[in-house]
Amino acid sequence: MGSITVSNLSKAYKQYPSRWSRLAEWLSPFNKPRHQLKWVLRDINFTIHPGEAVGIIGINGAGKSTLLKMITGTTQPTTGSVTMTGRVAAMLELGMGFHPEFTGRQNVFMAGQLLGYSVADIHRFMPDIEAFAEIGDYLDQPVRVYSSGMQMRLAFSVATAQRPDILIIDEALSVGDAYFQHKSFARIREFGLQGTTLLIVSHDKAAIQSICNRAILINAGSVIKEGTPEAIMDYYNAMLAERDHEMVRLNITDDGKVQTVSGSGEAMVSDIALLNSSGAKVEVVDVGQAVCLQITVAVHKELPELVLGYMIKDRLGQPVFGINTHHLCQTLSNVSAGESICFKFAFAANLGEGSYSIAVALHTSDTHIGKNYEWRDLALVFNVINMSRKRFVGVAWLSPELEVFR
Template sequence: MSDTVIQVENLGKKYMIGHQQQERYTALRDVMANGAKFLGQRLLKPWGKQSANPAYEEFWALKDISFEVKQGDRIGIIGRNGAGKSTLLKILSRITEPTTGRIRIKGRVASLLEVGTGFHPELTGRENIYLNGAILGMSKAEIKRKFDEIVDFAGIEKFLDTPVKRYSSGMYVRLAFAVAAHLEPEILIVDEVLAVGDVQFQKKCLGKMEDVGKEGRTVLLVSHNIGMIRSLCQKGILLSKGNLIREGIIEAIITDYLSRSSVDDQETNGEIIWSINCNAPGSKEIKLRSIRLLGETGKPQSTFDVENPITVEIIYEVFQVLRGMRIVLQLINQEGVIAFASTDHCQRDEDISSGCYKTICKIPGGLLNKEKYKIKIHVGIPNIKVLIPGQEFISFLATGAGNHGSYLAEKWPGVLAPKLEWRSCFLDKIVN
């Protein structure tokens, strides 16, 4: 159709992966022996089938991908690490050639894939703006008309005449995005690179990409930030291990992705235990020994009704006296949003001698929404030392009918779904 700006047909990308050979080094005699062996095989069987080289293996980053993008679509491409998202964007940006299939693109493409892509490090910010504009096929007059707007958006006026090789990664991204978005491409392709920028700049970028979409131009966005994908994109593409799993309305794609992620997560059955001899998380001062999620029966479990409390039990071993140590627990939902954080205040000003300890945190019932959560634990002495860096250790699933008195097993909006106190009474008259 005439409004199709990207058409991908049976797209595939193959890489050859080299494997480390077992020998520690290759001597001259090995090279000569291998050469003689190969020459002998060619003389004995000149037309025979050559055996595959065991030092290399085929890896298909993308396999038989087909889809269409319409003008004005804002597409979110999601999937786990290694799904093929970045490879797909590189092919669409004509940075990488496909192995099989073909793509048809109608319109000018601007890409922001990696920090520094498309910039010459020795040139200044001013010179790189004109260089990128010329690469996109714009005249000097067109670039000059947009120049002030680009500089203002990037916020790098003081460093405009400084070589970009001296820019921080954040400055690089700000200028690169400003150039890509303001030089009026018909198609804007953005990878996870926006994660480098600060929160305020990310909001500016989201607003700009929304404006680009409203102007009838097309946006393709790869991000692990599901909130960003949901707020910006109308449609989505889900990739897994190089295969296109599904495409369609973004909310359905996100739901499918999150459900698959939950299934793929390693099940711990509500507990994780580190033996004394293993490399348990921690430092020379303290190490974790176990984390358990306990239900009302006192036994570990990985699924809880939202109405029931959850007890988080943390057992750890201290090897030297610690003062002011605190354990911080964060509850994170499946979209990576922190539901809440809590700490054990009771140990803030106490000396903790060497030995084994058990700390318990109780999450009340009637608080959580229906979804999967992860528990992140951080241990440290505030403003002095990190003892155990924050890490997501264990997950659980909250199920049930919800905390709003609903008879339907539905998930309510928001990270939490607390039971709040409500009261109603009859009024004889309205008092102004």
């Protein structure tokens, strides 16, 4: 079982005003420094316990890749330390350690030895590596003729040929085709169930929420928030839409969940309810039941445009269905301050059994990234039970019609 402890980890790079300043500092090391320090990470602290799966989230340039390089030892920290127990396998950069002029098979032997495998081990693993990578005759061709997806297939197959105690993966999997991504994440989940400690950097919300049980948000070189993947991804989405004069706040709901609310506040949701066919509020609905999502919006400032959207999420926070009035061709224009507007979305709750939440967004254009009046996660929570349908599994009821021919 592997664990990772990161203590007061920081990384700075020297910045010189010119190349001559660098030379002068080298020639006169005892004079005053001629550089400034550019800190890319400051005072990072966290612990990943054996068997835990943790996702690292942050915008480009936040310091995620630098952090992983220090954890794996390919970059040395300026201050702080990293302590790891167990055998580590890492995929940080596409084709890291591959030589373009050598064949894929030759690179497997070189990369495998860098991971600590013996030559005998690699010979034993080779059939499984070939089968999992599925690159056929290209295995005996130079790596320089590989596509980025083929390099990723081979690199992942080598890194996971034997279940490691710790598996660290950067964004490399994002270059693969959909088929191999599914196959790779299935192997990652399997390793997690067997006790492998996972550390994953990804912008793929579904991947983070389906694999990880904790997430860490990094911004501007610092850890700004830790928590459940759903709460951290909600906060991250709100942060992406943050602009001048906008706010991001966290509320604790009655059931202890963290609700993220962001936006300028120029328009806000004043009421939200799920109604049955009789117009009564409900919190529990039957599979396929006709319902109406009623959302009342209070407008606090004159708006040139108003779009309302909602997203239904499952219990892990993964999107099930989302739509907005822009895509329904019913955008409101020239909305006056003081208006109260009621939106009603009628639909059949063709959902599987379980708990669901609804996020609501008020914005312009087709997404909240442009002008965000309000984004509210966990605006409403409801449960679906199966009282009238045949038994089925999954998050969607598709009402199949069966014909059998013999």
